[in-house]
Amino acid sequence: PHFEKMLYDNALLVTAMSEAFQLTKKPLYREAIQQTIEFISRELSDGQGGFYAALDADSQGIEGKYYVWEASEIETVLGEEAGFFNLYYGVTEQGNWEHRNILTRSGDPVSPADAARLEAARNKLLEHRNKRIHPGLDDKIILGWNALMNIALCKAYAALGEDRYRDTAIANMRFLRQKFRGQGPHLYSHTYKGEARLPAFLDDYAGLIAALIQLQEITGDAAWLTEAVEVTRYVISHFSEPETGFFYYTHDEQKDVILRKREVYDGATPSGNAMMASNLLYLSIVFYEPEWAERARQMTSSINRPVTTYPGSFGGWATIIQALTYSIPEVVITGRQPELTRKEFLSHLIPYRVFQSTQDENTQFPLLRGKPVEAGPLIFLCKDYACQLPVNEVAAAVRLIENVYKFQGWKYNKQA
Secondary structure, three states: OOOOEEHHHHHHHHHHHHHHHHHHOOHHHHHHHHHHHHHHHHHOEOOOOOEOOEEOOEEOOEEOOOOOEOHHHHHHHHHHHHHHHHHHHOOOOOOOEOOEEOOOOOOOOOOHHHHHHHHHHHHHHHHHHOOOOOOOEEOOEEHHHHHHHHHHHHHHHHHHOOHHHHHHHHHHHHHHHHHHEOOOOOOEEEEEOOOEEEEOOHHHHHHHHHHHHHHHHHHOOOHHHHHHHHHHHHHHHHHEOOOOOOEOOOOOOOOOOOOOOOOOOOOOOOOHHHHHHHHHHHHHHHOOOHHHHHHHHHHHHHOHHHHHHOHHHOHHHHHHHHHHHOOOOEEEEEOOOOHHHHHHHHOOOOOOOEEEEEOOOOOOOOOOOOOOOOOOOEEEEEEOOEEOOOEOOHHHHHHHHHHHHHHOOOOOOOOO
């Protein structure tokens, strides 16, 4: 069991479950997304928009004590409901971990009435658990981990369409800009705990750019893209390794390191270089920066062999290889009120695409240039800025995209 609760672990979990729900529409994923975000908001939020780093695994010197249960304790709290609850969550007198119980579930569907009973029981147990001595809190706020959580909130909004996740992501980004940006000699800082400290690393910036891209997708606000490209230019100027096209982990003016390293392995979190390659590829289309796309291709090409040999260590890179192997769909939605159409489109899992939406005629971005804006929605599917005739239903647009994938030999399998 993993009792230590790290922000980045939960953020990556929400992202994965959101994509799983988009693909399968299984209610279990919806419930897991909602409960995970509720946990993060309850236990790791600073109340101002930021998220703390972690909760310790132990309390009172005993690992997992805060989270595990004895059957007798559940019976005391729940009374007559204990038998029903224990059966569903596998609680026994013997326990399943060091003579205590980690609550587990079979995943079997339950009726609405039983679901309500289980929720009421969980709330009672949560209220009781809050009386225990809490695990220690690591209350520093880390830029890169908050960026991953921001991405997770955007993905959750796309999957479930719940406005609260979009609003939380916006509040979090505003917090990051207020507390981390411009508080020192560098564009952003790495951590915040009463004050911003340490120059931000490549992972921080790469995650931040990816989060800004996701925010513009779920809001249609191009200002997030404008900031994303500003941060990207900063990273190119101060983190580039000219000989290889990769990026160093540290800023070129950071003097407290003996040797500037670069990381390409995707470990517990995606590597900064993989995220930057993906960011460059996306923004190269949005802002027509072909040299950025070429740089992303060169980075990916130079690491192709280890990615194909050890894909488990290069998940981020494998996604980029897939995007580069097949055409990257460019999707635009226009309309006087594009919100509902945008929300419906985002509910579909399309592994890699560039997406913009607008309610005004726009000449700032190449993909939006020349696209009419009418009372009803228009959805354009494009490649290299050349677009097919628009459709006005999301289902029709998704079929077009699926046909492109199938034509190119890539299986877009909703049952995968």
